[in-house]
Amino acid sequence: MSAPNPDAAAHRIYMLNVQHNSALMTVKFLSACFAGATAGILGLQNWLGFALFLVSTLLTSVFIYAVNCKGRPAKYIPGGLWELVNPGQDNMFSFVLTWTLFFGIVHVYD
Template sequence: MSAPNADAAAQRIYLPNIKHNSALLTVKFLSACLAGATAGILGLQNWLGFALFIASTLVTSACIYVINCKGRPAKYVPGGLWELVNPGQDNIFSFILTWTLFFGIVHVYD
């Protein structure tokens, strides 16, 4: 009776799936950095910058959901849909770092 659960766990450990999940994390990281650079260049402050981060996270998650996971994220990602939408601690810190960097570079004399 535990065969479906064991099969699903073995599928997540399968090396091509691990490489695919690593690529998904890279896409989410680059999306967060790009959103931070955009927020900094546009001069967004306070909640507007974080709203851009949330919007970019949702758009990136939707693209991954449709294109890579084909509507079944639990098959490809261990946490399922929640893991796709979860921005992750590293991504939010990368967003803030690039946001402040580009804001400081572009708007230094404002």
């Protein structure tokens, strides 16, 4: 048995759906930023802030799964469901950046 050809696997994914991934990743990025702003404004610290990030990531993934991917993420995203739920390093850094920014702005004199 030979290993599956990666080019053949890539051709099974519809390219217009893959091009739509930039919009999906933008939604995930904005969700992380808004969650960071919310955590900062609410004054969440330590694990509570990261729990908000986790909940926000999961809710965003469920929304994208149900509305945009219509229950078939493998058709739209090369990594399938795991890639949809994966928060990504960029989104986590964006969350922490906006979290600390808004925490510092709102709670500077506490």
